[in-house]
Amino acid sequence: MLSDPYGLPVTTASPAARDAHALGLDRLLTQYDGIVEAFEAAIAADPGFALAHVGRAQGLMLRGDTAEAAAALATAESLTGGITPREASQIAFYRTLMTRPIEAAIAALEAHVEAWPRDAMVLNTNANPNGLLGSSGQVGQKARLAAMMDRLAPHYAGDWWFASAHAMALNETGQHAAARDRIEASFAQRPDSAWVAHSRAHLCYEQGETGAARDFLRGWLAAYPRGGVLYGHLHWHLALGDLEAGETESARALYRAAFSLDGGSGTARQKLQDATSFLWRWELAGHPRDDAAWASLRDFARAHFPKPGIAFADLHVMLAEAVAGDAEALEARIAQMAALERAGRYPSGPVIPAVSRAFLAYGRGEFGAAITTLEPILAQSERIGGSRAQTDLVEFTLLSACAQAGRAGDLRRILARRRPGPAPVPVAAAD
Secondary structure, three states: OOEOOOOOEOOOOOHHHHHHHHHHHHHHHHOOOOHHHHHHHHHHHOOOOHHHHHHHHHHHHHHOOHHHHHHHHHHHHOOOOOOOHHHHHHHHHHHHHHHOOHHHHHHHHHHHHHHOOOOHHHHHOOOOOOOOHHHOOOOOHHHHHHHHHHHHHHHHOOOHHHHHHHHHHHHHOOOHHHHHHHHHHHHHHOOOOHHHHHHHHHHHHHOOOHHHHHHHHHHHHOOOOOOOOOHHHHHHHHHHHHHHOOOHHHHHHHHHHHHOOOOOOOOHHHHHHHHHHHHHHHHHOOOOOOHHHHHHHHHHHHHHOOOOOOHHHHHHHHHHHHHHOOHHHHHHHHHHHHHHHHOOOOOOOOHHHHHHHHHHHHHOOOHHHHHHHHHHHHHHHHHHOOOHHHHHHHHHHHHHHHHHOOOHHHHHHHHHHOOOOOOOOOOOOOO
C-alpha cells in the first residue's frame, strides 16, 4: 500500500496521485502557493482518492472559499468505502472543524493525533498561534499548545516542519533558547520554507533582534512568490521592523506594496488583520492617520465580515469601526457577539467587546476610560488569539493612552511588567 511523506498509508493505487498529494501537503506545510492545484492534480490522477479531496478542502479553507471547501469535503465523505481508519478519522475531523463549536474540533483533533500522531495535515490546523487552540478563547492556551508539541516531539524526530512549529509554540511561552535550536535545525533542512522563515521572524521579535529580522527577511523574501500564503504577513513583519527602526518611508512602502487592501496579496482575513494592525501601530508611533485607508478598511470589513465569529478577526473589524467613530455599528456587533456567547459559540467571551469599547474611548480622547478598560485585559490577552507579536496591539494602545493622559507612573509600571525580550515599544512618548 502506498504511503504519504509521514509513513501513513493512503488509499490510492496511483503513484501519481500519491505524489501529487505529497506535493500538496508540502506546499501546505511550507506555506507556498499551489496547494489547491496540487491536490487537484492528485484528484485528476485518481478521482476516488478521498484524502486528495480533503486536502483540496483544506486549501480552499485557507483561501476563504468555505462553500467550495464544504463541497470538496462532501465529496471525500462519499468515497469512504475501503479506506483506512486513519483516513476516515481525518475526514470526520474536518467535518467537525467545519460544522461544530471550537471545543468539539479541539477534542476531535486531540483524539486523532493521539491515535495517529504523525498526521501532519491534521496537526497543522493547531500547530500555530492562529490554529484551533489559538481560537479557543482560553487562558493558558499557549502553554497547552507547547505541552502538546512537547508530547508529540518524539514522533517527529528530525522532521523540519514539526521542529519549526514546535519552536513557534516554545517561543510563544518564552522558551527562546529551545526555540532557536529547533528553528536553526529546521532552516538547515528547508531554507525555502515560509513557515520556518515565519518562526524565525517571531523569535527575532521576541528577542528584540530588530536588525537581524530585517536583514533576514529582506534577503529571504526576494525569492518568495507573491502568491505564497505568508507573502503579505512576512512583509508585515518586515514593515514592523522598519517602523521600530525609524525607517518610516520603507515601512509605509512595504504596506502599500505587499499587504494593503489595494496592493497586497492573500485572503480577506489576512489583508484585514495585517493592514489594520499596521495602520494602528503607525498612528501609535506618532505618524498621521490615513483617513482614506481607514475608510476603505471599514467598508472592506463590513463587506467581508458582516457578522462576528472568530475573535482575532473581530478585533480588527472592531478597530476599523472604532477609528471610524461609529459607536452604533460597534455596539450592534457587540450585541451579536453576546448572542453567540450565550449560545456557546463565542469562546473569547467579553474580551473583544471590552477592547472594542476601549479603542472607541481612545479615539475620542477618553484616555482614562481606555486605561481602566485595557489594563485588566492584559492578563487575558491570549483569549483574543494570535501571536504575542499580534496581541501587542492591545498593550501598545494602553501604553499610548497612558502617555497621552500624562500618567507617567502608570506608563512605567505597565512597562516594568512587560515580558522581557521584545524590542523597544514603538509608541510615541512611551520611552
